[in-house]
Structures are given as C-alpha cells and as structure tokens.
Amino acid sequence: MNTFISLTVYGLSDGALLALAALGFVLIYKATRVINFAQGEFLLVGAYMFYTAFVVMRLPLILAALFGVLVAIVLGVVVERFVLRPLIGEHAISVIMVTIGLSAVLKALVQIFYGTAVREQPPILPTGTIQVAGATVPLNRLIVIGIAAIVLFAFSAFFQRSRHGVAMRAVADDQQAALTMGISVKRVFSLAWVLAAISALIAGVLLADLSAVEQGIAGFGLMVFPVVILGGLDSVPGTVVGGLVIGLLKQYVSGYADPGLAEVIPYIVLVAILIVRPYGIFGETRIERV
Amino acid sequence: MATATGIHHRTYRSELRLRHTKAEYFRLALMLVLLLSAPYVLDKYWLGITNVILISVIGAVGLNILVGFTGQISLGQGGFLAVGAFTSAIISDRAGVPVPISILIAVVMTAAVGAFFGLPALRLKGLYLAIATLASQEIIMFVVRRWEWLTEGKGFLEVKRLQVGGFEIERRMFEVQWYWILLALAILAVVVARNLFRTTLGRSFMAVRDQDIAAEAIGVNITRAKVTAFAVSSGFVGLAGALTAHYTETVTWERFTLDVSVLYLAMIIVGGLGSIAGAVYGAIFMGLLPALLTELVDVLGSSMPALSDQLPALKNAVFGIAIIVFLLVEPRGLDRIWTRMKDYIRFWPFRY
Numbered sequence: 001m002n003t004f005i006s007l008t009v010y011g012l013s014d015g016a017l018l019a020l021a022a023l024g025f026v027l028i029y030k031a032t033r034v035i036n037f038a039q040g041e042f043l044l045v046g047a048y049m050f051y052t053a054f055v056v057m058r059l060p061l062i063l064a065a066l067f068g069v070l071v072a073i074v075l076g077v078v079v080e081r082f083v084l085r086p087l088i089g090e091h092a093i094s095v096i097m098v099t100i101g102l103s104a105v106l107k108a109l110v111q112i113f114y115g116t117a118v119r120e121q122p123p124i125l126p127t128g129t130i131q132v133a134g135a136t137v138p139l140n141r142l143i144v145i146g147i148a149a150i151v152l153f154a155f156s157a158f159f160q161r162s163r164h165g166v167a168m169r170a171v172a173d174d175q176q177a178a179l180t181m182g183i184s185v186k187r188v189f190s191l192a193w194v195l196a197a198i199s200a201l202i203a204g205v206l207l208a209d210l211s212a213v214e215q216g217i218a219g220f221g222l223m224v225f226p227v228v229i230l231g232g233l234d235s236v237p238g239t240v241v242g243g244l245v246i247g248l249l250k251q252y253v254s255g256y257a258d259p260g261l262a263e264v265i266p267y268i269v270l271v272a273i274l275i276v277r278p279y280g281i282f283g284e285t286r287i288e289r290v
Numbered sequence: 291m292a293t294a295t296g297i298h299h300r301t302y303r304s305e306l307r308l309r310h311t312k313a314e315y316f317r318l319a320l321m322l323v324l325l326l327s328a329p330y331v332l333d334k335y336w337l338g339i340t341n342v343i344l345i346s347v348i349g350a351v352g353l354n355i356l357v358g359f360t361g362q363i364s365l366g367q368g369g370f371l372a373v374g375a376f377t378s379a380i381i382s383d384r385a386g387v388p389v390p391i392s393i394l395i396a397v398v399m400t401a402a403v404g405a406f407f408g409l410p411a412l413r414l415k416g417l418y419l420a421i422a423t424l425a426s427q428e429i430i431m432f433v434v435r436r437w438e439w440l441t442e443g444k445g446f447l448e449v450k451r452l453q454v455g456g457f458e459i460e461r462r463m464f465e466v467q468w469y470w471i472l473l474a475l476a477i478l479a480v481v482v483a484r485n486l487f488r489t490t491l492g493r494s495f496m497a498v499r500d501q502d503i504a505a506e507a508i509g510v511n512i513t514r515a516k517v518t519a520f521a522v523s524s525g526f527v528g529l530a531g532a533l534t535a536h537y538t539e540t541v542t543w544e545r546f547t548l549d550v551s552v553l554y555l556a557m558i559i560v561g562g563l564g565s566i567a568g569a570v571y572g573a574i575f576m577g578l579l580p581a582l583l584t585e586l587v588d589v590l591g592s593s594m595p596a597l598s599d600q601l602p603a604l605k606n607a608v609f610g611i612a613i614i615v616f617l618l619v620e621p622r623g624l625d626r627i628w629t630r631m632k633d634y635i636r637f638w639p640f641r642y
Contacts, residue, residue: 029417035417035420035421083614083618086618087617087618090617090621092363092416092417092420093357093361093363093555093559093563094559094617094621096363096417096420097555097556097559097613097617098613098614098617098618100552100555100556100610100613101556101609101610101611101612101613101614101617102610102614103610104552104606104607104609104610104613105606105607105610105611105614106610107606107610108603108604108605108606108607108609108610109607111602111603111606112600112603112604112607222424222428222548225421225424225425226425229418229421233417233418260432260435260436261432261436263428263432264428264429264432267424267425267428267429267432268425268429270421270422270425271410271422271425271426271429274410274413274414274418274421274422274425275410275413278413278414278418
C-alpha cells in the first residue's frame with residue numbers, strides 16, 4: 001500500500017509536468033497546425049535560463065523567474081517569426097523537419113554555452129517529506145502537482161475569459177472566419193508560441209528542481225507525444241488527462257514490473273490509441289475531403 | 291531533342307529514356323571516371339567516409355521512396371536499420387549462412403517489419419503518421435536493447451570479417467575492397483529505385499502522395515500502394531542496415547537511435563524530396579558535413595583552442611542550421627539547385 005501511494009504521488013507529479021509540457025505543444029498545434037518536435041528543447045532552454053539567472057547571476061527567485069519568462073517570450077516570438085512563419089502552407093514534412101532542426105540548434109546552443117556536465121542548483125521547493133496515508137512522500141512532488149494544477153487552471157481561464165484567449169480559440173476553430181472578424185492571425189500565432197515557451201519554462205524549471213539541470217531534460221519532450229495522442233492533439237483538457245494517465249502508468253509499470261518497460265509502455269499505448277481512436281479521447285474528429 | 295529552348299520529345303520512346311542529352315551522357319562518364327579513380331586517389335580516412343556515405347545513399351534512397359515519393363512520413367528509419375543489421379549479423383554468424391544470403395534475408399525481414407509498422411498508415415496521415423512511426427522506432431529500440439537473446443547478454447554483437455566463398459576482406463585493403471562492394475550495391479539500389487518510378491507500382495506511389503482520395507477514385511489500390519511502399523522502402527533500409535553491420539563489424543543499438551532517423555530525414559530534405567538523385571546528393575552532403583567541419587576546426591584550432599572542445603556541439607548546431615536554412619531557402623533541396631544551375635547555363639545569356 002505504501003509503495004502504491006508513493007508511486008501514485010510520483011506518477012501524478014510526473015504527469016503534471018507532462019501535462020504542462022504537453023499544454024505548450026497543444027497550444028501550438030491548435031493555433032498553427034504545427035507539430036513542435038522542439039518542445040523538449042524549450043523545457044531545456046527554460047531550465048537553463050532560470051539557472052543562469054538564479055545561480056549564475058544570483059538574482060532573487062522572483063526576478064529569476066521573470067528573467068526566464070522574458071527569455072521565453074523572446075524565444076517564442078523569434079522562432080515563430082523567423083522559422084515557422086515562412087513555412088505556413090508548406091507540407092507537413094517540411095514543418096516537422098524545421099522543428100527538428102530547431103531542436104538540434106537549441107540543444108547545441110545549450111551545449112556550447114553550458115557544456116554537458118550536470119549543473120548544481122539549490123532546491124527551490126522545500127525538500128522535506130510528509131506522511132500521506134501512512135506512506136512517506138517527498139513534499140516537493142506534492143507542490144509540483146499543486147503548481148501545475150494552478151498553471152493549467154490559469155491557462156484554461158485565459159482561454160475562456162480573456163480577449164486574446166477567445167481570439168486564439170477562434171483562430172483554432174476557423175482561420176479564415178477569424179480573419180474576417182478582424183482577428184490578427186499573425187499575432188495569435190506569435191502568442192501561441194510565446195505561451196508554449198512559457199509553459200515549457202515552468203515545466204522545465206520544476207523538472208530541473210525534481211531531478212537536475214542537465215541535457216537530459218530535453219528527452220522529457222519526447223514523452224509529450226504519447227500524452228497528446230492519448231488526450232487528443234487539439235484538446236487542452238486532454239493534456240491533463242493524458243499527462244496524468246501516462247505519468248501514473250509509467251510509475252506503476254516501473255514500480256511493479258520493469259523500469260525498462262516503463263520507458264516504452266507510453267509508446268505501446270500510443271500505437272494502441274492510434275489504431276483504435278486516432279483522434280484521442282478529447283480530440284476533434286475531422287472529415288477529409290478531396 | 292535538346293535545343294536552346296529546352297528538351298522536346300517527338301516520340302514516347304525518347305521521353306521514357308533515362309538520359310536525353312549528350313551532356314547527360316558526358317556527366318555520367320565523368321562521374322564513372324571519378325568513382326572508378328576514387329580508391330586510388332583517396333587515403334584510408336576519406337575512403338572510410340566515402341564508404342559510410344555509400345551505405346547512407348542506399349538508406350536515403352529507401353527513405354525517399356517512402357517519404358518523398360509516397361508522402362508517408364517516417365521517423366522509424368533507425369529502427370528499420372537496426373532490424374536489417376541485427377538480422378544479417380545473427381543469421382550469418384550464428385547459423386553460418388553465407389553473407390550474401392543473410393543480407394538477402396535481412397532485406398526481406400526488414401521489408402516485412404516495415405510493412406507491419408506501415409499498417410497504421412492505412413488510417414493515419416501526416417502528423418499522426420509521423421508520431422506512429424516515432425513509436426515504432428522506440429518499440430524496435432526497446433526490443434533490441436532488452437531482448438538478451440539478440441546479443442547474448444553482451445549488449446552488442448561482433449560480426450566476423452566479410453567472407454564470401456573463398457574471398458575474404460584483407461586487413462590491409464579493407465577500405466578499398468569494401469569500396470567496390472558498396473559502390474556496386476549503391477549503384478544497384480539507385481538504378482532499381484530510379485526504374486521503380488517508371489513502373490505502374492511506382493506511379494501509384496506518387497498518385498497516393500499527390501492526392502490519395504483522387505488516386506483511389508481512378509483505381510489505385512491505396513492499401514496496397516501504402517503497404518508496398520513501406521515494404522520496398524524498408525527493404526532498401528534493411529540492406530543499408532545489414533551492410534552497416536558487416537562493414538563496421540560491430541552492431542550496437544546506439545547506432546540506430548532516433549537521431550539516425552532524423553539524420554536520414556535531413557538527408558532527403560537537404561537533397562530534395564521525391565528525387566532519387568536528391569537522396570544521393572543529400573547523403574553525400576550530410577556525410578561530408580561533419581568531416582569537413584572537423585577539418586575546419588583543425589585548421590582554426592591552432593588559433594582558437596576552445597573551438598575543438600566545442601566540436602560535437604558545433605556539429606549539432608551546423609546540422610540543425612543546415613536543415614532550417616534549406617527548408618526556408620530552397621525546400622526542394624540540392625536537386626533543385628542543381629537543376630537551376632543547369633538551366634542557367636543552358637539559357638545563358640537569357641534569364642529563361
């Protein structure tokens with residue numbers, strides 16, 4: 001029972017981070033129909049930028065976070081404007097490949113400036129443990145779940161309530177109709193990338209706090225694919241469900257069966273979902289016409 | 291035929307020919323001379339790089355059949371290479387089957403695995419298919435890493451030096467002898483692929499790429515075309531994988547990761563999607579890029595010692611930048627650039 005509870009907490013916190021990473025991915029896909037293979041590298045850049053501000057420049061936590069957000073905004077805008085916008089309307093292969101190229105460049109930049117060694121970063125979240133139903137679980141994992149929940153809630157409130165959020169939903173629904181209503185599709189595209197970079201920053205910083213500031217953070221990005229396929233490529237609630245399911249599944253499999261199998265089980269789920277229900281749990285089914 | 295205003299065909303026979311102009315025959319001859327003289331001109335290091343490029347030519351041609359000609363995105367290239375490599379290595383070393391037959395079995399085996407993982411393509415397209423093939427890559431990698439029977443628990447396979455009948459590769463002449471073998475196979479692969487797209491099957495692949503629903507309406511069996519495309523493409527990739535195994539004489543899973551899939555995709559993007567020549571150019575470009583970069587860093591290294599520590603990161607950066615620049619500036623790749631250069635010369639002094 002103890003194992004079960006701690007596995008559940010680990011799974012939920014992993015899942016919460018996956019949901020955050022997947023949120024950015026879904027935002028980009030929803031608004032611009034781009035599959036962003038560089039999502040993991042966005043996490044990586046976010047984590048390293050926060051590390052630079054917090055540890056290297058010795059800024060207080062709040063300022064360091066603001067610095068990270070600033071860099072994320074610049075990154076999002078620059079990437080959208082100079083890399084993705086020229087490719088609007090191009091074939092899916094080109095768009096996928098350009099994000100793959102982007103991921104190689106971002107990873108290489110981090111490697112050039114910071115090397116491959118693991119960087120020391122003092123813990124941001126409290127490191128103690130807490131008793132939950134008889135099991136000892138680390139406090140920081142619980143806090144991560146809380147933060148992720150707040151951020152996800154804030155994002156969905158943004159989409160439901162704010163002007164820009166509604167504009168984004170309109171563009172996702174029908175670009176041409178949105179254009180005729182006077183919505184700037186270009187601005188929405190930029191906004192989608194910026195928000196994705198910011199959610200990736202949050203996920204990256206939290207992930208670095210749970211593990212370490214290192215290149216491996218980028219690998220976390222690949223796990224986004226099973227999550228978004230499970231939840232539906234264009235569904236924000238889907239990322240939460242998908243993230244939590246994949247996070248829990250990985251922890252249970254690695255705890256009760258085989259840690260190696262845990263790495264591949266999300267992909268097996270992915271294939272199964274693709275065969276049975278390609279548009280995921282909450283995804284929108286599209287009818288194709290010639 | 292060829293005039294200053296372009297190439298005009300008067301008969302179907304002439305249009306179907308692979309080569310139309312004298313200049314094309316001249317370039318073919320020039321290329322043959324270059325290829326035949328290469329082992330006498332290049333030293334061992336560069337010949338080794340050439341051999342790796344020849345193998346990747348086969349793999350890139352295979353991938354281009356699937357991605358460039360049939361329009362099915364695949365991120366599973368690394369996995370299929372692994373299937374070819376492990377199959378041939380195990381069959382030849384443990385069962386004692388002669389290498390040519392083991393390579394043949396590897397090709398068939400990879401084609402079968404490719405067709406199996408191509409099944410999702412029947413329902414999925416574009417982005418979804420890319421993700422499905424990503425999963426196939428990860429699943430194959432998992433099997434290769436975890437299935438101890440494959441490597442007898444060592445984690446890697448050692449492959450005996452290539453031996454066919456009485457002929458064995460000599461240590462001293464290793465690169466040169468491999469060069470001839472790989473050159474012959476690469477040429478064979480290119481010719482087969484080139485001719486594939488002059489047949490009904492090949493044309494049906496292209497019809498599926500251009501508009502699959504319309505293709506079905508005019509009587510192309512999409513199911514068959516897609517699965518065959520996966521099988522044929524994987525067959526080429528399996529050959530490349532098997533050759534990698536016998537050429538490098540060790541098989542480890544590290545050689546077949548997702549990065550390799552991405553590298554091959556980069557080759558066909560840079561070379562030109564939907565062009566056999568493009569796949570060859572791309573393989574050469576991506577094969578030479580790291581080697582040339584190493585040379586450059588060596589030259590600059592004396593004045594900037596920090597540069598050589600950054601070499602691996604620089605390689606990645608240049609790789610990524612090459613992909614992005616090609617996609618933004620010339621999405622149809624080196625093949626298109628080459629065509630434009632030829633046109634420029636042919637029409638000179640006119641613009642077109």
